[in-house]
Amino acid sequence: MFKLLELNHQKPLPDRLIDSDMIMISGTNDTQSWLFRRALCVVICTCFGLFLWTHNNHLPSPIVEGHNKWFPWHTFTPNPEESHLAKEVFDLINSTMNPTNCTSAKYLLCEWTWHATWGMGSLIHQITACLSAAVATNRVLQINSTNVSPDSWGNALLSPSDTCANHPLKDVQNWTAVKNPEASLVNTLKINVPHGKLKEWSPHEALHPYKVPSRFASIALEHQLPELWMVAQYIRYLIQPTEVLKQHISDVVTKIGFRRPIIGVHVRRGDKVAPGPLKEADLTPLTKYMNEIDKFVLQTQTNKTRYAIFVATDDVHVLNEARNTYEQYTFIRYDSNQTIRTNFLPILTDILLLAETDYFVGTFTSNIGLLVHELRQQRYKDGSCMAKSTDFPLYHYFMCCYFGYFRATKSPNCPSEVLKEQNRIASPIL
Numbered sequence: 001m002f003k004l005l006e007l008n009h010q011k012p013l014p015d016r017l018i019d020s021d022m023i024m025i026s027g028t029n030d031t032q033s034w035l036f037r038r039a040l041c042v043v044i045c046t047c048f049g050l051f052l053w054t055h056n057n058h059l060p061s062p063i064v065e066g067h068n069k070w071f072p073w074h075t076f077t078p079n080p081e082e083s084h085l086a087k088e089v090f091d092l093i094n095s096t097m098n099p100t101n102c103t104s105a106k107y108l109l110c111e112w113t114w115h116a117t118w119g120m121g122s123l124i125h126q127i128t129a130c131l132s133a134a135v136a137t138n139r140v141l142q143i144n145s146t147n148v149s150p151d152s153w154g155n156a157l158l159s160p161s162d163t164c165a166n167h168p169l170k171d172v173q174n175w176t177a178v179k180n181p182e183a184s185l186v187n188t189l190k191i192n193v194p195h196g197k198l199k200e201w202s203p204h205e206a207l208h209p210y211k212v213p214s215r216f217a218s219i220a221l222e223h224q225l226p227e228l229w230m231v232a233q234y235i236r237y238l239i240q241p242t243e244v245l246k247q248h249i250s251d252v253v254t255k256i257g258f259r260r261p262i263i264g265v266h267v268r269r270g271d272k273v274a275p276g277p278l279k280e281a282d283l284t285p286l287t288k289y290m291n292e293i294d295k296f297v298l299q300t301q302t303n304k305t306r307y308a309i310f311v312a313t314d315d316v317h318v319l320n321e322a323r324n325t326y327e328q329y330t331f332i333r334y335d336s337n338q339t340i341r342t343n344f345l346p347i348l349t350d351i352l353l354l355a356e357t358d359y360f361v362g363t364f365t366s367n368i369g370l371l372v373h374e375l376r377q378q379r380y381k382d383g384s385c386m387a388k389s390t391d392f393p394l395y396h397y398f399m400c401c402y403f404g405y406f407r408a409t410k411s412p413n414c415p416s417e418v419l420k421e422q423n424r425i426a427s428p429i430l
């Protein structure tokens, strides 16, 4: 807007304006014209003021230290049906990440000291644990992901802190060397994300993202799986697409014809299921996914609804198999060749489009499946029934970063009325 004003300033004044100014300057007693221009000025100023007032939430404050005014800020997009507690969690995270003074703030640095090849879902779950620890210890989270994602993090997702993301860190101490991180006065605590999963009990489990702080405990009255809801709030804060990612997704939506009503399916194959030491799950045949889709369609379809199916997978053969075997559905997908881990745009596009669908079928042995289910919670008042796993049935949380280990939730109660009702009140994420 300022740029536009500057440009306008350099333009020669139109003749009409010069004429009217000359009338004033030459002292013509044109009271009506003067009154008219005063009134016009009042109207324009009022409109401009109203515009600023209504857009205030989106305008960066120019006086906040360290914030680049051209970058977007973390924003909370309210879902009219959801609990007011979601906004309270968002405000808590946001105010912790964006203190008014970056110099007096304390920091938590999360980093990977070796060249790891974590996938996107694993990485985000690790960072989520860092974020919940940062909030619980009142520290600004900085991420040093250069060893895992050379340049993509800031390109695709906003840094956790809008104001102090690049503030220089001093007096850095290892997280594990500090007995009580909540009380520590050290300027910067550093978490080296450990290689491999922790199996043992952790003294810092209270800082884990699935722990619901007592002030948000009443969410249990509104959501069947409070732990899922809690993790989802951190994920919602963390996954804030930059303009680059938003534009990319918008282009993909147009290109592939992504449209409602739509069901999302993630078929994880590749390294996850390949025989060998890296195998982490059994291969799930496509029929298992399609059976779950058929069940959902039967429960929710009216005469008018014809669902499309958005397929995300790291296996190039899945789409052909689906199209040849299940001709009653229209399958769409983004790009089966773009599954490399160093490029965040394709996988984040798949994840965010899966999150925007009306129902999700995937595998909870995959971090991608879990992440999609977590992201989707912001679409619903209680989204615990709006996804189905074809392998491990329960939502769970793997642990990293010294905060605990595997935890599984109970099975939610999902009669078809619940599915229909949540489907009716769903709100978009992007």
Ligand SMILES: Nc1nc2c(ncn2[C@@H]2O[C@H](COP(=O)(O)OP(=O)(O)O)[C@@H](O)[C@H]2O)c(=O)[nH]1
Residues within 6 Å of the ligand: 118, 119, 120, 121, 122, 123, 266, 267, 268, 272, 312, 313, 314, 338, 339, 340, 341, 346, 347, 350, 365, 366, 367, 368
């Ligand atoms: N674009 C794309 N990449 C995928 C897909 N499924 C898996 N990948 C790739 O595989 C990685 C797996 O990520 P990870 O977090 O380790 O999930 P997990 O191994 O399934 O638990 C992703 O980061 C992608 O690089 C998919 O559907 N689309």
Ligand SMILES: [Mg+2]
Residues within 6 Å of the ligand: 118, 119, 122, 367
């Ligand atoms: Mg993996």
